[in-house]
Structures are given as C-alpha cells and as structure tokens.
Amino acid sequence: MTTDALEQRIQILPESVINQIAAGEVVLRPASVIKELGENAIDAEANMITFWTEEGGKALIKVTDTGIGMSPLDAELCFERHATSKIREAKDLYRLGTKGFRGEALASIAAVAEVELFTRRPQDAIGTHVVISFGMKRLGEPVRCASGTTLIVRKLFQHIPVRRKSLRSDLTEHRHNLQEFFRLAYPHPERHFRFYHNQALIYDLPPTGLAERILALHPSLSTAALVPVEEETSLFVVRGYIVLPEETPPQNRENFLFINRRYIRHPSIQQALYQLYRPLIPTETRPLYWLFLEVPPDQVDINVTPSKTEARLLHELEIRAMLTSIVRRVLAVSNLSIPTDWFHRPSITLPPKPSAVELSSPLTPPQQERLSLAPPPSPRGEFLLLYGRFLIIAKREDAWFIDVLGAHERILYERYLQGIPVASQGLLFPALAPISSAQASLLAEMQPLLIERGLALEIREGREAVLHAIPAGLPPATAPLLLEELVRVAECDTLPADWRERLAKHIARYGALRPPYTLTAEAVETLWGDLSQCEDPNHSPSGRRIRFRLNEETLEKLFQV
Ligand code: ADP
Numbered sequence: 001m002t003t004d005a006l007e008q009r010i011q012i013l014p015e016s017v018i019n020q021i022a023a024g025e026v027v028l029r030p031a032s033v034i035k036e037l038g039e040n041a042i043d044a045e046a047n048m049i050t051f052w053t054e055e056g057g058k059a060l061i062k063v064t065d066t067g068i069g070m071s072p073l074d075a076e077l078c079f080e081r082h083a084t085s086k087i088r089e090a091k092d093l094y095r096l097g098t099k100g101f102r103g104e105a106l107a108s109i110a111a112v113a114e115v116e117l118f119t120r121r122p123q124d125a126i127g128t129h130v131v132i133s134f135g136m137k138r139l140g141e142p143v144r145c146a147s148g149t150t151l152i153v154r155k156l157f158q159h160i161p162v163r164r165k166s167l168r169s170d171l172t173e174h175r176h177n178l179q180e181f182f183r184l185a186y187p188h189p190e191r192h193f194r195f196y197h198n199q200a201l202i203y204d205l206p207p208t209g210l211a212e213r214i215l216a217l218h219p220s221l222s223t224a225a226l227v228p229v230e231e232e233t234s235l236f237v238v239r240g241y242i243v244l245p246e247e248t249p250p251q252n253r254e255n256f257l258f259i260n261r262r263y264i265r266h267p268s269i270q271q272a273l274y275q276l277y278r279p280l281i282p283t284e285t286r287p288l289y290w291l292f293l294e295v296p297p298d299q300v301d302i303n304v305t306p307s308k309t310e311a312r313l314l315h316e317l318e319i320r321a322m323l324t325s326i327v328r329r330v331l332a333v334s335n336l337s338i339p340t341d342w343f344h345r346p347s348i349t350l351p352p353k354p355s356a357v358e359l360s361s362p363l364t365p366p367q368q369e370r371l372s373l374a375p376p377p378s379p380r381g382e383f384l385l386l387y388g389r390f391l392i393i394a395k396r397e398d399a400w401f402i403d404v405l406g407a408h409e410r411i412l413y414e415r416y417l418q419g420i421p422v423a424s425q426g427l428l429f430p431a432l433a434p435i436s437s438a439q440a441s442l443l444a445e446m447q448p449l450l451i452e453r454g455l456a457l458e459i460r461e462g463r464e465a466v467l468h469a470i471p472a473g474l475p476p477a478t479a480p481l482l483l484e485e486l487v488r489v490a491e492c493d494t495l496p497a498d499w500r501e502r503l504a505k506h507i508a509r510y511g512a513l514r515p516p517y518t519l520t521a522e523a524v525e526t527l528w529g530d531l532s533q534c535e536d537p538n539h540s541p542s543g544r545r546i547r548f549r550l551n552e553e554t555l556e557k558l559f560q561v
C-alpha cells in the first residue's frame with residue numbers, strides 16, 4: 001500500500017472519452033440522429049428539411065436544411081462538447097425558445113460515427129466542409145455548397161460492436177426513424193419536410209395547417225374524426241386535435257403530447273387522458289390525440305433527460321386536471337354516442353315537455369340522443385310508476401317503493417364524491433361573484449379538485465370568482481347557485497372539512513332530473529343496480545327517505561293479520 005500523499009488515482013477524462021460516454025445517452029439508434037439533426041435544422045429556421053436514410057439509417061443518414069447555416073469558425077466549433085449558440089447563461093435555460101441547448105448532440109454523434117458537414121450562411125459566398133470521424137477531425141476546408149446545412153452520418157456505431165449489434169432490422173430502425181420524423185413534422189406544419197429511404201421518397205409534406213399535416217401522416221383518418229381543441233387557461237394554452245373514441249384506430253398505441261412544440265412523454269398526463277377515454281374505447285386501444293401545450297418557459301423544465309423528451313411542470317397537477325377537464329368537455333360536446341353512464345345519470349327516459357327547458361343548453365348533446373345509445377338492456381322486471389315519480393318494483397319476495405327523484409340524487413351524490421370523472425359543460429354566460437382576498441385563497445385551494453369535478457373556476461385578480469363550466473347535464477341556470485355555495489364555503493377561516501359533501505349535495509340536487517318521469521324496464525334495472533351500489537341506498541343526500549321494503553311480514557302487520 002502506498003503512503004504517498006500526492007498519489008493521484010483520479011484522472012480527468014479526455015474529451016474523446018467524455019463524448020463517447022455522452023453519446024451513450026444521446027445516440028441510442030439511428031432515430032436519435034434523425035431527432036437531433038432535425039431539431040438543429042428547425043432551430044436554424046429552415047423552411048425545408050430533407051432526410052435521406054439508407055438501410056434504416058445504419059448505412060447513412062443525411063439531413064439537408066435551408067436554414068441560417070454556420071460561419072467557418074462555428075462549423076469547426078459545433079462538434080465541440082457543450083458548444084452551443086442557443087444559450088449563454090443559466091438563466092437562459094428558463095426562457096428557451098429552441099429545441100437544443102445542451103450543445104452535445106453533434107459532439108456525441110461525431111464520437112460514434114463518421115460525420116461530414118457542409119454549411120454556408122446565405123450571406124457568404126463560400127461555405128465550409130468539415131469531416132470528423134469517430135471523434136477525430138479529418139478535414140476542414142472552404143467549399144462551394146448550397147446555403148444552409150447538410151450533415152451526413154455514416155457507419156453509426158461501427159467501432160462499438162455491442163452497440164452495432166443491438167440495432168434491429170433495417171425495417172424496425174426505419175420505423176423508429178419515421179416515428180421521430182413524425183414527431184418533428186407535427187409541430188411544424190408550416191415547414192416543408194421530406195423523407196427518403198433507400199432513395200425512395202416516402203413522405204413529402206409541403207407547408208400546410210395542422211389538421212392537413214395530421215391527415216397527411218394518418219391517411220386512414222377522416223377529417224370528421226378530428227375534433228379541434230383550443231383553449232386558454234391561466235396556466236397554459238392548449239390547441240390541437242383529438243380523435244373521437246369510435247374513430248380511434250383499433251389497437252392504437254401512440255398519442256402526441258407536445259409542450260412548447262417539443263414532443264414530450266408525460267406519463268401522468270397521458271394516463272389521465274387514457275382514463276378519460278377508457279370507458280369509451282377497447283382496453284387494448286389508446287386514445288389518439290395531438291395536443292400542443294404552450295407553457296411559459298420558466299414553468300417547465302425540459303432538462304430532465306439528455307434526449308429532452310421528459311418535462312417537469314411547475315403546475316403539473318393543475319395542468320393535468322385542467323387539461324383533462326377541457327378534453328372531457330370537448331368529447332362531451334362533440335360526441336353523441338357516449339354511453340349515458342359516462343355522464344353519470346341513470347337511464348331515465350323523460351317525457352320531453354317538462355324537462356325540455358332544463359336540457360336546452362346549446363353545449364350539451366340532446367339527452368334523448370344520448371339515451372337512445374344507452375347500454376344493452378338487462379332482463380326485464382315488473383314495475384309500476386305512480387304519479388310519474390314513485391316506483392314499485394318486485395325483487396324476489398319483496399316489494400320496494402322508491403322515490404325516483406331521491407334515488408337519483410343519492411346516486412349522483414355518491415358518484416360525485418367517489419371521484420368518478422365528471423363531464424363538464426362550458427357556460428355561454430359565466431357566473432360571477434365578488435370575493436374577498438381570503439376567499440380567493442381558499443377558492444384557489446379548492447380549484448384543482450373542482451376542475452376534476454367538472455367545475456372550471458377562475459379567480460380574477462383575487463377579487464372576483466368566475467365560474468366558466470359546470471358538470472354536464474346541470475341546467476346552466478344553476479351555475480350562479482353553485483357559485484354562491486362555493487363562495488359561502490370559502491367564507492370560513494379554513495376550508496370546512498365537509499365542503500366536498502356540501503358541494504356534492506348541491507350538484508346532486510341541481511343535476512337530478514325532475515319528475516314526472518317515464519321509465520323503461522332497462523332504466524328501472526339500471527336505477528335499481530346503481531342504487532344498490534350506494535353506501536346509503538335508503539336516504540337522499542338531504543336525509544329524505546328513498547325506499548321502503550314491503551314483505552310478507554310488514555304486510556301482515558299492516559293488515560293486522
Ligand atoms: P445544441 O443544439 O444543443 O446547441 P448541437 O450539438 O445539436 O447542440 O449543435 C451545436 C451548435 O451547432 C448549435 O448550437 C448551432 O449553433 C450549430 N448547428 C448545429 N446544426 C445546425 C444547423 N443545421 N444549422 C445551423 N447551425 C447548426
């Protein structure tokens with residue numbers, strides 16, 4: 001053992017080794033090269049970007065752009081590690097307007113392949129040609145070339161047999177390449193993209209709008225299948241398209257979430273959207289959507305993984321809740337074939353007259369149409385409806401007397417409390433109420449849960465509460481009453497422990513359809529089934545009796561047998 005105090009076992013790694021290590025994270029397969037070079041071309045403001053690949057990118061990847069190009073000096077510098085023109089100081093990380101910022105893509109690619117660069121700025125007469133092979137610079141010279149930039153990547157991983165071997169068939173790699181190509185092409189429909197594989201032009205996407213770009217890449221979808229989403233909230237702006245449940249391609253696995261025009265995997269948001277669609281699509285199918293969130297750059301952190309495909313959001317919970325609520329509303333408004341269950345109303349068929357007023361909201365699909373697509377009928381039972389409101393049904397040896405209105409309120413109440421997603425409907429005329437700053441802060445505390453429960457509440461400058469959406473099915477006229485209750489709850493010093501119950505009670509009361517009813521046998525079965533699942537099937541949320549059971553014994557008592 002040595003006792004030398006100056007013993008040095010730790011070495012600072014040479015640049016070439018550092019680049020190879022970084023490459024391990026940045027360059028996993030040809031598709032990573034497609035992504036990085038494509039992003040650089042977009043950052044370079046190119047309006048035309050062409051990709052050529054051979055053998056799934058294993059033999060060649062070439063990307064040409066018509067962007068701003070590089071000066072001779074930059075053309076040499078760009079392969080240095082941490083060489084970037086996109087940020088200068090740490091602060092810049094929180095006001096990013098570009099895809100790149102780590103300055104390691106070109107260094108990493110050049111460490112594991114043979115790379116050739118041709119670049120010229122439009123204002124220069126002569127361009128620059130650089131060749132760098134597995135981390136070693138071979139050439140740097142002036143050249144005549146088109147303005148913009150061309151990068152050619154050959155022999156990817158050739159000197160790393162393990163990596164080379166881990167690549168899949170040409171076809172599989174080609175598919176991965178296309179996937180990255182799509183993820184670049186969707187958020188930039190205003191730019192021209194082309195993709196060649198083994199010399200064949202696979203995609204030619206001239207500048208267009210988002211819907212046309214989506215349809216160009218998804219020829220099996222019809223225009224009608226795409227439902228636009230566009231909404232501005234206090235935390236983000238979202239626009240894009242969702243595909244209706246029944247139009248979703250069977251077995252679809254992919255969906256497209258972009259944050260600040262960058263393709264992002266955000267499992268918790270994607271999961272929330274999946275949950276929303278789940279009752280509406282087969283289990284093995286994922287919803288298909290293209291949603292573009294714009295979030296202020298200082299409220300999102302992209303620097304989570306080297307490939308920058310994950311993001312941390314400052315207001316993740318709120319954004320997730322608001323986004324699901326927005327998508328839910330868009331679906332509710334545009335889709336008439338959603339089963340009634342999704343709206344959490346028992347299948348009660350109504351005489352059109354007394355309820356017509358309640359259901360006239362222009363944003364809610366007509367109740368009758370939804371009901372006609374209710375779940376398949378269950379076996380019919382005997383029932384009798386008295387005075388349009390009280391139901392008598394026979395179950396085994398017993399007869400049950402049920403107040404349908406109370407039962408309906410109870411079912412709505414429990415569902416609301418259980419946290420089953422609630423569809424919401426936007427209000428044409430939002431309800432307004434003045435509030436104090438103390439109320440504002442309590443209401444802000446309630447906001448995320450309210451949104452999940454179908455209530456979109458905005459707090460304006462801490463002085464005014466604005467209710468923009470209420471649970472679907474509630475008459476819009478009840479919005480001011482709901483807002484009143486919310487403001488009342490927020491009058492306390494802290495949130496009352498039972499505020500959710502209080503709110504649920506109101507919503508159940510306003511949401512329950514009013515008698516007189518007409519009921520089909522199926523509706524009676526559904527009502528009975530839903531009621532039986534309630535924690536308290538015997539009392540309405542306000543404590544009224546919902547049902548009585550008459551059996552032989554009680555009848556004998558009644559008749560003094
Ligand atoms: P980053 O994109 O994170 O800055 P890269 O290694 O991808 O890092 O690129 C390094 C630098 O090279 C960029 O910051 C940019 O200045 C320059 N560059 C790369 N590709 C292009 C291109 N296609 N057109 C113009 N400049 C480019």
Ligand code: MG
Nearest residue numbers: 036040100105
């Ligand atoms: Mg880059």
